[in-house]
Amino acid sequence: MGFMLSSWPGGLRASAALAILVSMPVSGDVHLKSRTARSEPENRVYRAKSRIEGRHHLLVHFESTPGETERAELHKRGMRVVAYIPDTGVIVGLTGDPRLDGLSITGYESLTPADKLSAELFRPTRARAKAASRDYFLVEFHEDVSWEDRRALIIESGLAVRDHADLVGNHMLVSGPLARVQSLADWDEVAYIFPASGDLATGAPLIGCMGAAAPAGEVGQLTQRVGEGWDGAGLGPAELTYTIEKNPSRIPPPYVETVLQNAMIAWSNVAKIRFKKGSNTVATKNINILWGGVQHGDAYPFDGPGRVLAHTFYPSLPNPEPIAGDMHFDESENWNIGDEVDLFSVAVHELGHALGLGHSDVPGAVMYPYYRRTQGLTAEDIGAIRMLYESGTAPAPDPVPVPVPSSLALAVSAPTAGAQVMTPTVETRGAVTGASGAVTVRWTSDKGTSGLAQVVTGQGGSLTWNAGPIPLSIGANQIRVEATDALHNTKIAILDVSRLQPQTEPPPPPPPAPAPIPLRLSVSTPGDGSTSSVNSIRVTGVTQGGSGLPTIRWISDRGFSGTARTLSPSGDTRQWEIQPLALMPGVNQITIQATDDESSSASILLRVSYQPPAAPTPPSTPRPTGDTIAPRVSITSPNTTYLVTRNSAVTLRGLATDNDIVEAVRWECNCGLSGQATGTQSWVIANLALPVGPNQIRVYARDRAGNEGVAMITIHRYVD
Numbered sequence: 059m060g061f062m063l064s065s066w067p068g069g070l071r072a073s074a075a076l077a078i079l080v081s082m083p084v085s086g087d088v089h090l091k092s093r094t095a096r097s098e099p100e101n102r103v104y105r106a107k108s109r110i111e112g113r114h115h116l117l118v119h120f121e122s123t124p125g126e127t128e129r130a131e132l133h134k135r136g137m138r139v140v141a142y143i144p145d146t147g148v149i150v151g152l153t154g155d156p157r158l159d160g161l162s163i164t165g166y167e168s169l170t171p172a173d174k175l176s177a178e179l180f181r182p183t184r185a186r187a188k189a190a191s192r193d194y195f196l197v198e199f200h201e202d203v204s205w206e207d208r209r210a211l212i213i214e215s216g217l218a219v220r221d222h223a224d225l226v227g228n229h230m231l232v233s234g235p236l237a238r239v240q241s242l243a244d245w246d247e248v249a250y251i252f253p254a255s256g257d258l259a260t261g262a263p264l265i266g267c268m269g270a271a272a273p274a275g276e277v278g279q280l281t282q283r284v285g286e287g288w289d290g291a292g293l294g295p296a297e298l299t300y301t302i303e304k305n306p307s308r309i310p311p312p313y314v315e316t317v318l319q320n321a322m323i324a325w326s327n328v329a330k331i332r333f334k335k336g337s338n339t340v341a342t343k344n345i346n347i348l349w350g351g352v353q354h355g356d357a358y359p360f361d362g363p364g365r366v367l368a369h370t371f372y373p374s375l376p377n378p379e380p381i382a383g384d385m386h387f388d389e390s391e392n393w394n395i396g397d398e399v400d401l402f403s404v405a406v407h408e409l410g411h412a413l414g415l416g417h418s419d420v421p422g423a424v425m426y427p428y429y430r431r432t433q434g435l436t437a438e439d440i441g442a443i444r445m446l447y448e449s450g451t452a453p454a455p456d457p458v459p460v461p462v463p464s465s466l467a468l469a470v471s472a473p474t475a476g477a478q479v480m481t482p483t484v485e486t487r488g489a490v491t492g493a494s495g496a497v498t499v500r501w502t503s504d505k506g507t508s509g510l511a512q513v514v515t516g517q518g519g520s521l522t523w524n525a526g527p528i529p530l531s532i533g534a535n536q537i538r539v540e541a542t543d544a545l546h547n548t549k550i551a552i553l554d555v556s557r558l559q560p561q562t563e564p565p566p567p568p569p570p571a572p573a574p575i576p577l578r579l580s581v582s583t584p585g586d587g588s589t590s591s592v593n594s595i596r597v598t599g600v601t602q603g604g605s606g607l608p609t610i611r612w613i614s615d616r617g618f619s620g621t622a623r624t625l626s627p628s629g630d631t632r633q634w635e636i637q638p639l640a641l642m643p644g645v646n647q648i649t650i651q652a653t654d655d656e657s658s659s660a661s662i663l664l665r666v667s668y669q670p671p672a673a674p675t676p677p678s679t680p681r682p683t684g685d686t687i688a689p690r691v692s693i694t695s696p697n698t699t700y701l702v703t704r705n706s707a708v709t710l711r712g713l714a715t716d717n718d719i720v721e722a723v724r725w726e727c728n729c730g731l732s733g734q735a736t737g738t739q740s741w742v743i744a745n746l747a748l749p750v751g752p753n754q755i756r757v758y759a760r761d762r763a764g765n766e767g768v769a770m771i772t773i774h775r776y777v778d
């Protein structure tokens with residue numbers, strides 16, 4: 059949701075901000091998508107068809123952005139403000155001739171049918187769009203038109219009204235041939251017509267970005283943009299700060315900041331908008347971000363779960379500081395990362411409003427008025443932001459500190475381990491600690507049944523769970539209990555329960571096993587105390603003896619760990635390898651442990667030093683001067699900005715483009731590792747080693763002039 063304020067919030071804190079606001083000239087133009095309306099229109103009234111004799115809607119141009127006083131005065135004269143059209147226009151509904159004498163207006167005019175038809179309706183690509191959505195349209199009505207009139211007008215035009223539970227206030231979903239839909243624009247009641255997305259056509263659940271009830275009126279779909287952006291008129295760069303005043307309770311703060319930064323990077327990768335972390339929530343040119351409840355300190359209360367997810371204030375000008383650009387999220391939503399409600403998808407849309415963008419008519423665009431899961435901007439969004447700001451790439455915000463890995467723990471308090479029962483079912487309970495956000499506990503029996511446990515929040519946020527009755531078979535039953543928190547951290551507990559058969563002989567004791575050969579473990583390469591010049595090595599070795607095929611785990615004192623791969627799984631001498639094993643500069647102590655079926659184990663300590671090579675001297679080839687456009691870099695695989703994995707390494711692939719030549723692609727992880735990618739325009743980072751916990755990886759592409767573009771991915775490695 060994008061907000062426009064035309065009157066200043068009570069108790070404006072910074073008088074300096076007020077001075078800036080008053081001293082800057084306000085543009086007199088009115089920006090419709092169809093045209094930029096002149097600041098002094100002829101007083102032209104076009105009488106469109108109307109269902110109510112004499113009623114019509116007019117676009118009134120003021121000398122400067124109208125506020126509460128002007129709105130009240132219009133109301134007194136029988137004109138109702140139904141929309142605000144930046145910078146200085148409002149749409150009013152009235153009956154008869156307008157009485158505008160004595161108001162500080164420069165003129166008025168009717169909207170024409172051409173103003174109401176999105177150019178997107180006539181794009182050739184649209185004619186080829188999937189049949190399912192090609193004949194579906196959204197019709198925005200003026201808010202003072204009754205639902206009965208909206209419906210009658212559509213049906214009498216030979217079109218069908220389609221139901222969708224998630225339509226926002228003034229939208230009607232309509233299907234039928236384009237020619238008939240076009241004829242709706244001849245009616246005064248209609249404000250705007252644009253294509254419906256496939257999700258709307260198929261009835262998929264959606265959340266719309268609501269229009270705002272602000273003093274100057276809602277900013278409708280027919281609006282091109284709100285203000286000139288933070289750089290003022292023309293295409294310039296912008297420097298903004300951000301502050302996070304209050305975090306959501308569901309997601310730990312470092313993750314929140316990482317996701318918000320990813321949303322910022324999406325925009326600063328394509329336009330020269332630089333975001334830096336600020337410290338003053340009421341500073342000018344600061345985007346203050348908070349999660350709030352129903353009442354959260356402004357005039358726009360949230361509505362609890364569902365419907366309104368967030369609202370954002372458009373930039374200054376035209377909004378006043380310090381609230382301009384601020385983003386408010388509804389605390390009662392089910393916020394998540396990579397799952398519904400996906401924070402990145404909502405944040406990147408809201409940030410578009412904070413930068414001055416209105417809603418797009420293009421289904422699939424981030425700025426389309428219905429949120430959808432997204433990984434990044436579309437060509438449409440990039441084109442829109444480049445109509446407000448200089449195109450190019452701005453540096454990414456400084457990375458946030460590494461969040462502490464999850465401390466999620468799961469305990470079973472009843473029944474006790476190895477319990478023996480006579481009953482056909484069992485009930486089990488326990489506790490969960492260290493969870494991030496909401497917790498789900500699920501149980502699965504090896505006899506084929508499963509279910510959800512009830513999770514109870516106690517005093518001080520302690521979590522207990524209980525499950526059952528769980529059916530038991532005669533003999534041994536294994537019940538797996540799995541707890542998952544909001545960040546997809548998972549902990550598993552295994553519960554063994556024996557159900558005894560009544561009145562039977564105890565089973566005969568198992569025959570004595572032959573004495574086993576003790577388990578032995580050795581490392582073949584590299585030698586203990588050796589030195590490596592690369593940050594990732596292969597370790598090989600063998601195991602002998604023991605019972606069954608041993609599992610070989612390793613952990614380094616520098617935060618890495620993993621499991622070895624067995625190369626020759628049969629015979630007495632079994633070879634294994636660890637590939638890759640990541641090293642940090644200095645001595646790395648690696649503990650390797652083998653455990654066999656009988657739980658006997660053997661371990662060995664391996665010390666390897668990593669000495670990074672000296673930094674290469676920069677190439678001496680002459681560099682083209684005057685090139686200030688940074689390459690654009692994108693990560694195409696994995697195709698997400700946030701990945702959760704059990705794997706100890708990941709391979710990244712992507713693309714880089716530039717107006718000149720992409721010279722090199724390198725990467726940096728906030729875990730301390732870094733390196734070069736293979737390739738430039740199409741690049742690969744193979745087997746990038748991941749420490750346990752969240753890792754922010756930035757991929758930089760550099761051109762010959764030294765400009766760097768960046769893409770970022772957060773990969774959270776967890777272990778069971």
Ligand SMILES: [Zn+2]
Pocket residue numbers: 059060267268407411417427
């Ligand atoms: Zn929106």
Ligand SMILES: [Zn+2]
Pocket residue numbers: 350354356358369386
């Ligand atoms: Zn708010």
